[in-house]
Amino acid sequence: MSTPAGGWQVHRLVPSGTEGAPDADTATWIRAMSAAFLGGRPTPETIAAQASMMAGQRLRGVYEPGDTAPVATLRSWDARMSVPGGEVAADAITSIGVRSTHRRRGLLRAVLVDDLAEASRAGTPVAALTSTQGSLYERFGFGLATWTRALTVDTHAATFRDPDPTGRLRTLDPAGFAAASAPVQDRARRRHPGSIDRSAASWNALVTGGVYDDSPRYAIGWSDATGRPAGYVVYGVAEGWWSTGSARIAVHDLQATTPESYRELWRHLCSLDLVGTVSWSDASVDEPLPWLLADPRAVETGTSREMLWLRILDVPAAFGARRYPVTERIVLAVDDPAGYAAGTWLLDAGDPVEPKVVATTAEPDVALDAAALGSVYLGGVDPRVLARAGRLSERTPGAAGRLARLLAAPSVPWNGIRF
Numbered sequence: 001m002s003t004p005a006g007g008w009q010v011h012r013l014v015p016s017g018t019e020g021a022p023d024a025d026t027a028t029w030i031r032a033m034s035a036a037f038l039g040g041r042p043t044p045e046t047i048a049a050q051a052s053m054m055a056g057q058r059l060r061g062v063y064e065p066g067d068t069a070p071v072a073t074l075r076s077w078d079a080r081m082s083v084p085g086g087e088v089a090a091d092a093i094t095s096i097g098v099r100s101t102h103r104r105r106g107l108l109r110a111v112l113v114d115d116l117a118e119a120s121r122a123g124t125p126v127a128a129l130t131s132t133q134g135s136l137y138e139r140f141g142f143g144l145a146t147w148t149r150a151l152t153v154d155t156h157a158a159t160f161r162d163p164d165p166t167g168r169l170r171t172l173d174p175a176g177f178a179a180a181s182a183p184v185q186d187r188a189r190r191r192h193p194g195s196i197d198r199s200a201a202s203w204n205a206l207v208t209g210g211v212y213d214d215s216p217r218y219a220i221g222w223s224d225a226t227g228r229p230a231g232y233v234v235y236g237v238a239e240g241w242w243s244t245g246s247a248r249i250a251v252h253d254l255q256a257t258t259p260e261s262y263r264e265l266w267r268h269l270c271s272l273d274l275v276g277t278v279s280w281s282d283a284s285v286d287e288p289l290p291w292l293l294a295d296p297r298a299v300e301t302g303t304s305r306e307m308l309w310l311r312i313l314d315v316p317a318a319f320g321a322r323r324y325p326v327t328e329r330i331v332l333a334v335d336d337p338a339g340y341a342a343g344t345w346l347l348d349a350g351d352p353v354e355p356k357v358v359a360t361t362a363e364p365d366v367a368l369d370a371a372a373l374g375s376v377y378l379g380g381v382d383p384r385v386l387a388r389a390g391r392l393s394e395r396t397p398g399a400a401g402r403l404a405r406l407l408a409a410p411s412v413p414w415n416g417i418r419f
Ligand SMILES: CC(=O)SCCNC(=O)CCNC(=O)[C@H](O)C(C)(C)COP(=O)(O)OP(=O)(O)OC[C@H]1O[C@@H](n2cnc3c(N)ncnc32)[C@H](O)[C@@H]1OP(=O)(O)O
Pocket: 036, 037, 093, 094, 095, 096, 097, 098, 099, 102, 103, 104, 105, 106, 107, 108, 109, 110, 129, 130, 131, 132, 133, 135, 136, 139
């Protein structure tokens, strides 16, 4: 239990991991969280399913004297996030909800400050979240770092330039899906900085639809000529075929470790009987799909949506975990009232295999705040754009451009898992 600024006492709970028998505190926490997200009153079955998904994770709650239900909730767990040339441990944060009668009294602040402090004590270099609103988390040092883009395919217009299917497709059984697909996701996600690994809970929800969506889902895997699994797609029916004769299916995840697996999974989706449209709301902003088709107009891309917000908790550990495309030395002055990233740091990528990130007394080349640091970390936000917005200042001429080249990512940062 801790008492941060504002006087609220934040309690930590260890959620019950036994399906069918959540403990009373976990069940009450789930009801409170659901109400804060306008989710109504969950059934005992829903509560049991959610509790089992939270096994091994951290729950936080703020309680008023004499009340067993929390007035504020937060859930977090230890995740892995890909970064250019490697990966980093991340504190994944979700389910921040405050009872409607208790909003704007500092409760979000209390639970989040408490969680970040614990993650920092545990040595976790980065915190990550996806948000319901755009204006909440910058004040806590989180910067917007990745986006997704919706795409919609008219399957009748989608003719593949390469006409011959290769490899082997098979239906994946929900029971064995996570075990079969986790290694594939692990390889695939390293192709995109910012990609978070799936928790056990999230694998289960992916194939079952979780507690919010009980419509059927289909999981298809693709293996290459040697039999090695190289990709999978999970999709569900968003609109049935019975009224129009042409269904719309929604992709919930598609991970491909090779161009061939990507092409064959999309060929499968575009050839499904009774289907006229395939949509994917959280695709990468640089999907290669239009380049696979004779007519790229078969793919309509929508507007991009913000996805991952990142908060650097340990500058040397976070920036030391990634690799850099050029040899460069830059000094960053970071303003961070919470203290985690505050200081003047030499980012020395003179040795491409072992970059050095150390506190320095040297004059800074660039000054920025913690949120801007989180935004540029993966290479998905150009420091020159932040400079033009007044969010980063150059202390030596051309430093924002040098920083842009140093932090450039080998591929567009993307995380397809909203949490
Ligand atoms: C990672 C996630 O879980 S994202 C999910 C966020 N949760 C939801 O959307 C569920 C519904 N909403 C809620 O539960 C609550 O209204 C919350 C969580 C958004 C805010 O909780 P509160 O306890 O009211 O926030 P709190 O009082 O701690 O405010 C902290 C700061 O954020 C600001 N703030 C809070 N809500 C908002 C908002 N909706 N828009 C803009 N600013 C906001 C406050 O003004 C305060 O600003 P300050 O730093 O200048 O003092």
